[in-house]
Amino acid sequence: MSKGALALLIRGTTQNWSAERWKARFDEVCRNRPVLQLPGATFDPADVHYAAVWKPVPGELAAFPNLKVIFNLGAGVDALMADRSLPDVPLVRVAVDDLTARMTEYVVLHVLMHHRQELYLRDSQRERRWAPKHQWPAGAISVGIMGLGTLGADAAPVLRRIGFRVAGWSRGPKQLEDIECFNGGGQLDAFLRRTDILVCLLPLTQDTRHILDREVFTKLNRTSPMGAPVVINAGRGGLQNEADLLACLDDGTLGGASLDVFATEPLPPDSRFWTHPNVVLTPHNAADTDPDAISKYVARQIERFEAGEVLENAVERERGY
Amino acid sequence: MSKGALALLIRGTTQNWSAERWKARFDEVCRNRPVLQLPGATFDPADVHYAAVWKPVPGELAAFPNLKVIFNLGAGVDALMADRSLPDVPLVRVAVDDLTARMTEYVVLHVLMHHRQELYLRDSQRERRWAPKHQWPAGAISVGIMGLGTLGADAAPVLRRIGFRVAGWSRGPKQLEDIECFNGGGQLDAFLRRTDILVCLLPLTQDTRHILDREVFTKLNRTSPMGAPVVINAGRGGLQNEADLLACLDDGTLGGASLDVFATEPLPPDSRFWTHPNVVLTPHNAADTDPDAISKYVARQIERFEAGEVLENAVERERGY
Numbered sequence: 001m002s003k004g005a006l007a008l009l010i011r012g013t014t015q016n017w018s019a020e021r022w023k024a025r026f027d028e029v030c031r032n033r034p035v036l037q038l039p040g041a042t043f044d045p046a047d048v049h050y051a052a053v054w055k056p057v058p059g060e061l062a063a064f065p066n067l068k069v070i071f072n073l074g075a076g077v078d079a080l081m082a083d084r085s086l087p088d089v090p091l092v093r094v095a096v097d098d099l100t101a102r103m104t105e106y107v108v109l110h111v112l113m114h115h116r117q118e119l120y121l122r123d124s125q126r127e128r129r130w131a132p133k134h135q136w137p138a139g140a141i142s143v144g145i146m147g148l149g150t151l152g153a154d155a156a157p158v159l160r161r162i163g164f165r166v167a168g169w170s171r172g173p174k175q176l177e178d179i180e181c182f183n184g185g186g187q188l189d190a191f192l193r194r195t196d197i198l199v200c201l202l203p204l205t206q207d208t209r210h211i212l213d214r215e216v217f218t219k220l221n222r223t224s225p226m227g228a229p230v231v232i233n234a235g236r237g238g239l240q241n242e243a244d245l246l247a248c249l250d251d252g253t254l255g256g257a258s259l260d261v262f263a264t265e266p267l268p269p270d271s272r273f274w275t276h277p278n279v280v281l282t283p284h285n286a287a288d289t290d291p292d293a294i295s296k297y298v299a300r301q302i303e304r305f306e307a308g309e310v311l312e313n314a315v316e317r318e319r320g321y
Numbered sequence: 322m323s324k325g326a327l328a329l330l331i332r333g334t335t336q337n338w339s340a341e342r343w344k345a346r347f348d349e350v351c352r353n354r355p356v357l358q359l360p361g362a363t364f365d366p367a368d369v370h371y372a373a374v375w376k377p378v379p380g381e382l383a384a385f386p387n388l389k390v391i392f393n394l395g396a397g398v399d400a401l402m403a404d405r406s407l408p409d410v411p412l413v414r415v416a417v418d419d420l421t422a423r424m425t426e427y428v429v430l431h432v433l434m435h436h437r438q439e440l441y442l443r444d445s446q447r448e449r450r451w452a453p454k455h456q457w458p459a460g461a462i463s464v465g466i467m468g469l470g471t472l473g474a475d476a477a478p479v480l481r482r483i484g485f486r487v488a489g490w491s492r493g494p495k496q497l498e499d500i501e502c503f504n505g506g507g508q509l510d511a512f513l514r515r516t517d518i519l520v521c522l523l524p525l526t527q528d529t530r531h532i533l534d535r536e537v538f539t540k541l542n543r544t545s546p547m548g549a550p551v552v553i554n555a556g557r558g559g560l561q562n563e564a565d566l567l568a569c570l571d572d573g574t575l576g577g578a579s580l581d582v583f584a585t586e587p588l589p590p591d592s593r594f595w596t597h598p599n600v601v602l603t604p605h606n607a608a609d610t611d612p613d614a615i616s617k618y619v620a621r622q623i624e625r626f627e628a629g630e631v632l633e634n635a636v637e638r639e640r641g642y
Contacts, residue, residue: 098458101484105459108483109437112430122443125602128595130587132606137419138426161479162429163422266451274449281446285453 004049005034006302007064009056010073017291022073025291026052029299052298058083069305071298075099075151075287076236077315078204093321095313096297099289100154103201106234106286107145107155110258111164111197113280114230115141119256136225138163144195146211147202147235148174148181149321151287155199167191171207171319192219197230204236205320213241217248228255234286237262242273249278260286325370326355327623328362328385330377331394338612343394346612347373350620373619379404390626392619396420396472396608397557398636399525414642416634417618420610421475424522427555427607428466428476431579432485432518434601435551436462440577457546459484465516467532468523468556469495469502470642472608476520488512492528492640513540518551525557526641534562538569549576555607558583563594570599581607 008026010019017025023037036043038060048064052071061070062085070091072080077093080086113119117133124131143159145152148170156179160166167180169191174181182191192198198220202208212233220229231254233240242263248254256278262271265284273279305311315321329347331340338346344358357364359381369385373392382391383406391412393401398414401407434440438454445452464480466473469491477500481487488501490512495502503512513519519541523529533554541550552575554561563584569575577599583592586605594600626632636642 101460102456102458105433105437105483108429109433109439112426112433116426116430118430121603124604125595128590130604132604132609135423135606135609137423137611139422158479158482161482162426269449274446282442283445283451283453285456288453288456290458 003033004066004068005036005043005047006030006050006052006298007036007038007043007048009038009051009053009060011055011057022052022291022295025295026298029295030302033302050298050302053080055079056083059085061085061087069302069311071301073294073298074289076203077321078236078238081205081315081317081320090311091315091317092301092311093313093315094289094294094297095150096289096293098293099287100150102289103151103234103287104155104158106260106282107199107201107232108158108162110232110234110280111143111159111199112162113258114197114226114232114256115164119278119280139165140225141165141196142167142194142221143197143199144169144191146170146198146200148176149201149203151201152199155201164197165194167194188216189219192216192221194221195229196221196224196226197232200231200233200235200239202235202239203321204238207320209238210241212239212245214244214248214253217244217253220254224255226255228252230254230256230258232258234258234260237265246272246276249276254278256280258282260284323368324354325387325389326357326364326368327351327371327373327619328357328359328364328369330359330372330374330381332376332378343373343612343616346616347619350616351623354623371619371623374401376400377404380406382406382408390623390632392622394615394619395610397524398642399557399559402526402636402638402641409638411632412636412638413622413632414634414636415610415615415618416471417610417614419614420608421471423610424472424555424608425476425479427581427603428520428522428553429479429483431553431555431601432464432480432520433483434579435518435547435553435577436485440599440601460486461546462486462517463488463515463542464518464520465490465512467491467519467521469497470522470524472522473520476522485518486515488515509537510540513537515542516550517542517545517547518553521552521554521556521560523556523560524642525559528641530559531562533560533566535565535569535574538565538574541575545576547576549573551575551577551579553579555579555581558586567593567597570597575599577601579603581605 010022026035045064046066049068054073067087067089072093075094142165145168148168152168156166160178169182173183258280260282261284273281331343347356366385367387370389375394388408388410393414396415463486466489469489477487481499490503494504579601581603582605594602
């Protein structure tokens with residue numbers, strides 16, 4: 001008897017890979033298992049036991065009566081969770097070391113860029129001004145990471161090793177060596193008050209939507225050695241109130257921002273984020289992941305599941321990640 | 322009997338501190354020891370046992386018949402060593418944790434900037450182009466550090482932790498955990514051949530002057546995932562052949578450079594380095610050091626020396642650092 005099929009529902013491209021390239025790759029790693037590229041393939045919907053998806057059309061997954069597991073080909077499942085007809089089967093998100101490592105690269109780079117006054121230095125270079133300014137040491141700066149899951153917990157010790165004071169804030173309590181851990185709504189203000197550089201790596205849920213707003217920005221360290229605090233958002237665009245963010249950059253509540261994600265992507269050409277002098281903008285490429293690593297991860301998880309083992313990184317529907 | 326005097330010979334400013342501010346600081350940390358700010362102070366040259374210097378006029382130090390130790394208020398002693406009348410007493414360079422940590426910040430920042438294609442991304446932002454490009458992981462990139470003294474040995478493991486393949490090259494053999502170590506002229510080519518991002522932290526000596534030349538640049542990894550290799554010089558301007566560097570940036574032998582140091586500083590306004598599209602330029606501020614830390618370091622070393630202990634970080638005159 002043939003193995004249950006894996007359906008691929010990949011809309012658009014991801015990681016610069018076409019749906020066709022993903023199909024070829026999954027054929028390699030899912031040996032002896034039918035891999036169906038949808039839409040297009042001719043098949044019996046009852047044969048589909050697994051689905052690997054990227055931005056599927058809402059309702060599309062409800063067509064498979066024997067679906068056992070959904071694999072999202074990225075770390076964030078917020079778009080998928082918005083599908084009210086999503087079948088009630090385990091939903092697994094990508095958590096591969098490759099993605100985690102790339103996010104840490106991004107976070108360390110952008111923390112250092114603001115810490116080392118790169119915006120000022122690039123202006124100086126453009127104006128041919130040899131004008132060194134006072135540079136505070138990393139030990140004078142408090143980085144605060146919102147979200148201490150796989151991503152936050154990986155970046156935190158690297159920042160610590162470079163010399164920053166590092167704290168984290170998460171929904172429930174966490175313990176990380178040498179990192180001051182805050183949790184829950186009751187400790188948010190204390191966490192913000194000590195933070196000069198705020199790094200947001202939260203998942204997007206109904207609790208976190210627009211969490212980065214004027215109220216939060218105003219509570220950041222008002223006596224920062226950097227002058228004004230800085231925000232780095234590499235989570236989801238929906239985490240930031242964009243009107244508040246621009247207003248706070250304009251009025252000096254924030255000294256700068258690195259933004260990888262936006263409410264609307266691609267960011268429209270008329271967005272003020274493109275041209276704001278204190279914004280470092282990247283096109284949602286903080287943590288592209290090697291599709292090879294992702295396809296192997298999915299194939300391995302299916303094997304684990306069929307052997308009766310527990311799925312890794314299954315989303316808790318209620319909390320939303 | 323009063324303690325031997327410490328003479329301060331500080332020309333210009335260093336770390337944005339005036340000579341007067343250094344004097345006040347040394348008065349605090351060298352309790353009960355006369356601190357003379359020169360030129361200007363009235364004193365008997367025979368009373369001077371120690372000198373703390375920054376860019377002294379050649380010959381100036383020869384005026385003290387009882388000089389016991391010279392402290393250079395920076396890590397690089399190349400300018401001082403060029404003074405042929407330099408008294409033959411121990412010469413100590415600054416090696417404080419604060420300076421080391423700042424240099425690691427700089428090295429990690431600039432390696433990540435080139436690795437993560439920041440030059441391309443800033444251009445995209447300026448042109449309002451949402452245009453993610455393929456991004457290789459850190460594990461695909463070999464960073465090669467020239468100079469494995471205090472600075473190189475501190476930066477290497479941080480880069481390793483971020484995921485880069487890291488090798489080092491030094492004059493004599495060194496061993497560092499998880500870092501491939503090359504040494505001497507015989508292993509230079511093998512070191513260069515594997516290197517995508519070359520980081521130069523060498524001291525400037527007669528052996529290293531203009532070591533960064535076309536011959537070295539041409540030997541770097543010609544099949545780099547980055548397209549063309551990149552050079553980061555945070556050591557001394559004299560380490561680079563600037564005509565070769567510009568020519569290699571122009572003809573694509575090098576894909577980019579981060580330069581903190583130059584043959585002439587401040588860099589003249591008509592230098593092509595200011596405007597080269599592939600150059601990230603900083604005004605010799607990679608590792609400014611807290612004068613507090615330096616003054617304490619000098620005071621502590623004097624106490625150690627008077628207690629008969631060995632001076633730390635004494636320069637070996639023959640090798641030049």
